[in-house]
Amino acid sequence: MLILTCPHCGIKAEETELHNGGEAHLKRMGPGSSDEAFEDYMFARKNPRGVHLERWRHVFGCNKWFIAARCTMTLQVFGTYPAQTPAPPDHIVQAIRAARPDWNPTEEGVSE
Amino acid sequence: MAEQLARITEVHDLGMIALRGDLDAIAAALGMAAPDRTSIATEGDRMLGWMSPDEALLILPAASRAADLSRLTEALADRHALVADVSDARAVFDVIGPHADDVIAKLAPIDAGTMPAGHLRRTRLAQVAAAIWRIEGGFRVIGFRSVADYMRLVLANAAIPGSGLGPR
Numbered sequence A: 001m002l003i004l005t006c007p008h009c010g011i012k013a014e015e016t017e018l019h020n021g022g023e024a025h026l027k028r029m030g031p032g033s034s035d036e037a038f039e040d041y042m043f044a045r046k047n048p049r050g051v052h053l054e055r056w057r058h059v060f061g062c063n064k065w066f067i068a069a070r071c072t073m074t075l076q077v078f079g080t081y082p083a084q085t086p087a088p089p090d091h092i093v094q095a096i097r098a099a100r101p102d103w104n105p106t107e108e109g110v111s112e
Numbered sequence B: 001m002a003e004q005l006a007r008i009t010e011v012h013d014l015g016m017i018a019l020r021g022d023l024d025a026i027a028a029a030l031g032m033a034a035p036d037r038t039s040i041a042t043e044g045d046r047m048l049g050w051m052s053p054d055e056a057l058l059i060l061p062a063a064s065r066a067a068d069l070s071r072l073t074e075a076l077a078d079r080h081a082l083v084a085d086v087s088d089a090r091a092v093f094d095v096i097g098p099h100a101d102d103v104i105a106k107l108a109p110i111d112a113g114t115m116p117a118g119h120l121r122r123t124r125l126a127q128v129a130a131a132i133w134r135i136e137g138g139f140r141v142i143g144f145r146s147v148a149d150y151m152r153l154v155l156a157n158a159a160i161p162g163s164g165l166g167p168r
């Protein structure tokens, strides 16, 4: 069972009160992008064994979207932050690196 | 003969107005204090609940709803805000009795027993959305009218005599 704290309302929500929205920090490819880039944006999603940044919606609660940084292998949760954040904030990166010192957000393709 | 864990009664005389926008502006228009995050505050015959960072729920006697609706609509007219009468979209149940927390605990993934007074918990009741807070002797549960039959059934089931969660 996964418990995530919603950064909007502070509720420690249990997994069944949440809805998963898939990989976070996708960069939208619109008109003018190459076919390859658009295909990648439209269809390609990471499914890492390890650190993952993913979108969740507090659907049986305040209804807001947020992003959770967690490990898909150990279910360790590194933290959550509002979905309006374009890249993982410093305290989240630090929390991840405390457990996975070589983790790099840029290699994850989440910040430019 | 064991007793029901709690008495489930449906409440019909409440008005509810959904308010969306800046919560401080909404509170000012109401003449009430803005609710703290995930709380529900009582002032006279009205209650104001925090629903999300940009949504509050005003609960008031059904007879006052029309007047408050037009008063609030006018007060918030120059802002990006929503004032909507949702009274008829809601179902309200009171769960009252010595084991009311067992009834809630069976249906919602929350620790009902330690829920403080004045806390408004939006969660699920079995499979449907609900908001729950403490009242005298138990809990008040609100949900959507469209699933009122379902809520009534799962609450009644959870309160079946002899089905308490404590050790026997």
Ligand SMILES: [Zn+2]
Residues within 6 Å of the ligand: A006, A007, A008, A009, A010, A011, A058, A061, A062, A063, A064
């Ligand atoms: Zn929330």
